[in-house]
Amino acid sequence: MPTSYDQIAYPCSPQAQTHPGLLATLATLHGLTPTPIDRCQVLEIGCNDGSNLIPMAADEPGSHFTGIDLAQTAIATAQDWSRRLGLQNTTFTQADILDWNPGDLRFDYILVHGVYSWVPPHVREAILKLCRNRLTPNGVAYISYNALPGCYFRSYVWDVLRLKTKGLIDPLEKIAAAREIAAKMCDWMGNEYLQPAIRKEFELLNKVHESVLLHDDLSECHTPFYLSDFVEAAQIHGLQYLCDAHFSRDSVHNPDLAGEEWLTARLYSDFVSVRKFRSSILCHAEAAVDHTIQSGRVWGLSVSSPAEPQPEQDDGTQTFKLGDEKSLSTNHPVAKRIISELSGIWPGSRKASDLPLESLGPDDGAALLLRLYEARAIELRVQPPRLVSTVSERPVASLLARLQLASGQLAVTNQRHLIVMLTDELSRQFLQLLDGSRDRAAVLRDLIAHFEGKAPLAAWHDNGPASPLELALMLDQGMDGNLAQMARLCLLVA
Ligand SMILES: C[S@@+](CC[C@H](N)C(=O)[O-])C[C@H]1O[C@@H](n2cnc3c(N)ncnc32)[C@H](O)[C@@H]1O
Structure with missing residues (x-):
């Protein structure tokens, strides 16, 4: 039966934070030994048109990439792209998470982006069960979801949309009604108390792609979760929380935090940042995760930096542009030198152990790299991306x-x-x-x-x-x- 995703296609795109290379890096930092990404099995649940899996498969012919989705038209598009690229290492199947049977297959990486919050509870259960039953012992799963407390503000908006679109069936009519009420709410709302923050949410609604508006904000399901709820649900299914895809400093700066305290620290940080979305990484409950991130795990990684160094100021401070209007300013001499050196060879990379960090000693050197990684000034990878940084005779x-x-x-x-x-x-x-x-x-x-x-x-x-x-x-x-x-x-x- 055609789904709403067959009626109006979702604008899928590659999601860098789901890339097995990144997941393997984070798992390695946390003391695990993930399967090398050039010979692994990857599963994407809710893969849609394959925009995320196809580029990975094109880069890693020695690995296999399996995608399932309920929407037949999206799966047909994925299969078509796979054929056009001559890929021999993909399997795209129209299937429901609830009854998909992959036989004896086990996966080293399971990716579930933009699905968990948007399906009913029994499908969420099935996703976690699938992760538990189908992950290899050293496997890692990525699951993203709407997060609390930030989605309290979005819930307000969703309630208004529900009121306005009640009784409407045609997707295009729903989208038009949603846009209309969002624009009106922006006009009607003043500047009292929480109004500016909520108006911002309505403004965002008018900027998103109409298909995102339909499938995400007008969806019957878009349940948000506190990290603690998600971690508990994962634990019930024999899985443990490793970290989030966007590396955060808690584990670096609080190496002694463990168990409840460690989770509580993250919850407070979600309250402070009014977080609305999380991309969490899970592994088997039995895996020996070490959140302290020992320095030895950093030295084998490859390091690169897309930063653009700006002229140094008189007081020795130097600013590095990081894209998306973000920047990092530092007067740390070793940090400046490393970022400048790496940005000079971008998009090439160097092994962490080859960087000029001797003056700091192994622990402080690794801690500096982790701080720069957290600040997005450098990228760390178990294996550098497959690209060339110098132009050949026949590019x-x-x-x-x-x-x-x-x-x-x-x-x-x-x-x-x-x-x-x-x-x-x-x-x-x-x-x-x-x-x-x-x-x-x-x-x-x-x-x-x-x-x-x-x-x-x-x-x-x-x-x-x-x-x-x-x-x-x-x-x-x-x-x-x-x-x-x-x-x-x-x-x-x-
Ligand atoms: C919001 S889209 C996300 C697509 C893609 N992962 C992305 O992030 O761009 C959700 C996807 O989950 C799929 N989906 C929803 N319920 C499903 C189910 N029970 N079994 C398989 N796929 C499902 C939908 O068809 C849709 O392609």
Whole structure:
């Protein structure tokens, strides 16, 4: 039977925080020995159109990726992409979590993103049961969910939407009614007491994709949980909470916290940050998790940094831009040196043990790396992403990115499992030519052939369309810069 996800497709995208490479890193930091990601079994429950699993499968031909979802149309799209990429290591199946039977299969990584809060209690139980029964002994499961206390504010909004859309069945009518009432509530609400915070929630509603509005906010189910509720539900099913996908400092700064106290510390931090969403990682109850994060576990990891160093100030403080309008300022000499050095080789990485941290000693050196990791100034990985940071003679962009562009998408998935928007026609054509068969001269020749006399160039040139010679010069001069940019965007592979 068609589901609401068949009627109106969900705008899926790769979720970097679900990547087995990240889950393996966090498990390693917590004292576990996860299965290497180049020879593992991965299951995604509620995989939808495969936007999350397909890029992983394309990068790791030695591993197998299984996706299940109730929506047949989404599964058909996943199967189609798998075929177009020639992947031999995926299985996409239309199935209900409640009665799916994978035979004897066990999985090293189970991913459940955007599902747990949006299904009724018996399906949530089935998800946890599946994780318990189907995870390998050293396996890890990722489950994201709406969190309390932040979702108290969203509950207010959901109640208003329920009131407004009561009796409506047609999804498009529901969306229109929801948008209308959200806009009105923004106008009606003043600045008293909690009104500004709640107005913000209504403003957000008017910004989200209509399909997200329908499936997330207008869904009959969007149950939020305190971390403690989630941990307890997991414990009942023989699973234990390892950490969240976004590494947080509690465990670094409070190495002595254990059991209740350790959980209580996190709950307080959720109250302080008014947290609305969590991406939690579970493992078997029997696994020997060590939340103290011993320094020895850091040294074998690879480290990279996307930070952009700004000029040092007179007092020695240096600011590093981290993207999303975030930044880190520090006057710690070793931190400055490490971030600058790593950002110079981005997107390349170095082994933690090869970084110039000797002056700090092993424990303080590892603690510094963990603090920088928590601040998102560096990335830690058991295995660096499969990308190249230097441009070769015949550069290659990932087949997935090239096919995404060829199918008319403006967004491509990069080798760090993130979306990159390529909004200009030149970048899109340029990337599609990087298939490993062309050197720079051939890329230039085919790029000129593509654009010659075409309309977009008129817009790039103040005095009307560029002549063939002007065009050749412009593209030639931009060649090295464009190739370097593609490498920095993590779109080039070996
Ligand atoms: C909000 S979407 C999330 C999709 C994707 N994981 C993401 O985050 O972009 C929820 C997905 O769970 C699937 N789903 C819901 N209930 C299910 C069930 N009982 N069995 C299998 N899939 C289910 C839906 O079809 C839908 O694709």
